[in-house]
Amino acid sequence: MACLFICMILSYLFAFIYKPYYCPKQSFLVHQQDNSAISSLGPTPKKTNLSLIVSNPVPNSVEKTNLSHIVFGIASSAKLWNKRKQYISLWWRPNEMRGNVWLDKHVKVEPNDNGLPHLRISSDTSKFKYKHKEGHRSAIRITSIVSETLRLGMKNVRWFVMGDDDTFFVPDNLVKVLQKYDHNSYYYIGSTSESHLQNIDFSYNMAYGGGGFAISYPLAMALEKMQDKCIQRYPGLYGSDDRIQACMAELGVPLTKEKGFHQFDVYGNLVGLLAAHPIAPLVSLHHLDMEANYIFPNTKDKVAALKRFRRPMKMDSAGLMQQSICYDKNRNWTVSVSWGYVVQIFRGTFLARDMELPERTFVDWRHKADNTAFSFNTRPNSMHKCQIPFVYYISTATTSAATEYLLHKTPLQNCEWQMPTPSQIEIVDVYKTPNPYLWDKPPRRNCCRILPTTKRRTMVIDVGECKEDEIIALR
Numbered sequence: 225m226a227c228l229f230i231c232m233i234l235s236y237l238f239a240f241i242y243k244p245y246y247c248p249k250q251s252f253l254v255h256q257q258d259n260s261a262i263s264s265l266g267p268t269p270k271k272t273n274l275s276l277i278v279s280n281p282v283p284n285s286v287e288k289t290n291l292s293h294i295v296f297g298i299a300s301s302a303k304l305w306n307k308r309k310q311y312i313s314l315w316w317r318p319n320e321m322r323g324n325v326w327l328d329k330h331v332k333v334e335p336n337d338n339g340l341p342h343l344r345i346s347s348d349t350s351k352f353k354y355k356h357k358e359g360h361r362s363a364i365r366i367t368s369i370v371s372e373t374l375r376l377g378m379k380n381v382r383w384f385v386m387g388d389d390d391t392f393f394v395p396d397n398l399v400k401v402l403q404k405y406d407h408n409s410y411y412y413i414g415s416t417s418e419s420h421l422q423n424i425d426f427s428y429n430m431a432y433g434g435g436g437f438a439i440s441y442p443l444a445m446a447l448e449k450m451q452d453k454c455i456q457r458y459p460g461l462y463g464s465d466d467r468i469q470a471c472m473a474e475l476g477v478p479l480t481k482e483k484g485f486h487q488f489d490v491y492g493n494l495v496g497l498l499a500a501h502p503i504a505p506l507v508s509l510h511h512l513d514m515e516a517n518y519i520f521p522n523t524k525d526k527v528a529a530l531k532r533f534r535r536p537m538k539m540d541s542a543g544l545m546q547q548s549i550c551y552d553k554n555r556n557w558t559v560s561v562s563w564g565y566v567v568q569i570f571r572g573t574f575l576a577r578d579m580e581l582p583e584r585t586f587v588d589w590r591h592k593a594d595n596t597a598f599s600f601n602t603r604p605n606s607m608h609k610c611q612i613p614f615v616y617y618i619s620t621a622t623t624s625a626a627t628e629y630l631l632h633k634t635p636l637q638n639c640e641w642q643m644p645t646p647s648q649i650e651i652v653d654v655y656k657t658p659n660p661y662l663w664d665k666p667p668r669r670n671c672c673r674i675l676p677t678t679k680r681r682t683m684v685i686d687v688g689e690c691k692e693d694e695i696i697a698l699r
């Protein structure tokens with residue numbers, strides 16, 4: 225009843241707020257719209273279908289979205305399958321997840337492939353036009369995966385989630401993100417590219433396919449109805465994700481941007497990006513199979529590198545890659561923790577507003593390295609020899625109580641600053657109580673505190689929720 229009352233008030237308000245807007249004098253057509261808008265929103269609230277007016281709160285009676293409500297559609301190809309399946313097995317949980325890998329041709333199935341999603345062969349798409357000069361027409365096969373998955377008729381599906389065969393998902397965080405949205409409404413959720421030029425070429429309105437994106441069930445139904453014709457209207461597009469976006473534009477559904485999906489259109493050392501992750505759950509990583517990209521130095525084996533996230537993901541996936549910033553007052557150091565991945569110690573005092581920007585340890589898709597290359601703020605690589613951070617990567621010796629980070633040794637610079645050198649620290653132990661409810665609250669950075677220790681060459685840090693008026697500043 226209370227809700228109905230609020231809805232009625234809202235509907236009156238809407239009528240008042242929007243009336244002037246809907247009343248331009250120029251065109252008869254607009255007046256027609258104007259009248260219908262007023263009559264459905266204003267004078268006769270009893271007959272109004274109010275569920276159309278109030279913006280989609282998730283009804284309390286409905287069970288929260290969990291993994292079983294998601295169906296994954298993973299785009300792959302016979303050629304790369306044997307290599308790429310290793311990435312999928314890093315995050316796929318066969319008894320808890322549903323989904324299919326879509327291939328162009330049959331592949332040989334190995335005995336230990338039964339822990340992977342079902343393999344399916346995409347339908348023939350040769351009747352569709354493809355005219356992009358540099359792209360590949362497999363884009364049409366891949367763009368059809370959402371519709372093909374829907375046509376399988378699986379039960380109790382709320383979301384279709386698309387990804388590439390080299391997309392690494394953090395499943396529990398994906399669920400956390402999708403729980404925020406009403407699966408009974410139209411939603412297209414994902415993120416853009418890190419590369420500004422890529423977004424200019426494709427679109428800032430597009431969910432990049434490699435970063436993964438989610439489409440709600442009713443939106444997938446609407447898409448399926450129109451997708452074949454929609455594909456035919458855009459023969460000149462390059463990929464599969466821009467074809468989805470073109471159809472979304474025709475359906476009038478905008479991208480709902482979630483910052484934890486990572487296309488990673490970047491090359492090089494990704495530590496700068498991941499040490500300053502936005503305050504949002506880490507949902508996906510992509511392009512880690514590329515030769516030039518690495519998240520840990522000196523690791524040739526890309527799959528083994530990602531395995532190092534398994535334990536922190538199990539311990540506290542909500543906290544994975546969340547950055548906290550604190551100061552060692554006695555030694556005049558700034559400390560940044562990206563939980564489950566890396567700790568960095570800097571000489572001197574860096575402000576929170578600088579530390580929260582990714583350091584440009586990487587270049588963009590066109591190998592541009594300056595601050596205009598990216599679709600977000602960055603800070604330059606530390607050039608001054610005293611400001612180069614000491615970097616500690618998560619070790620495999622992490623216990624259930626703490627994550628342990630070990631110094632990545634590089635040639636020492638002889639810094640002349642009169643303050644202790646972080647080179648005396650070789651191990652950082654980070655204590656953090658798992659907090660699965662982190663994202664049920666409005667986003668706020670975690671806080672870290674340097675704890676006293678008698679352990680040699682070791683720094684001990686506690687990470688947890690910030691107190692109400694706790695701030696990140698030295699004094």
Ligand SMILES: *[C@@H]1O[C@H](CO)[C@@H](O)[C@H](O)[C@H]1NC(C)=O
Nearest residue numbers: 271272273274275276277408
């Ligand atoms: C109101 O709209 C909702 C959602 O579109 C629909 O499920 C419901 O049946 C409608 N109710 C009436 C009374 O038309």
Ligand SMILES: *[C@@H]1O[C@H](CO)[C@@H](O)[C@H](O)[C@H]1NC(C)=O
Nearest residue numbers: 287288289290291292293380
């Ligand atoms: C997921 O939600 C459904 C209700 O839609 C429920 O039946 C099921 O037990 C839940 N699964 C898990 C693993 O919580």
Ligand SMILES: *[C@@H]1O[C@H](CO)[C@@H](O)[C@H](O)[C@H]1NC(C)=O
Nearest residue numbers: 555556571572573574642643
């Ligand atoms: C701390 O470092 C800053 C440089 O970032 C310097 O200006 C200041 O004098 C140092 N303070 C101490 C006590 O070493």
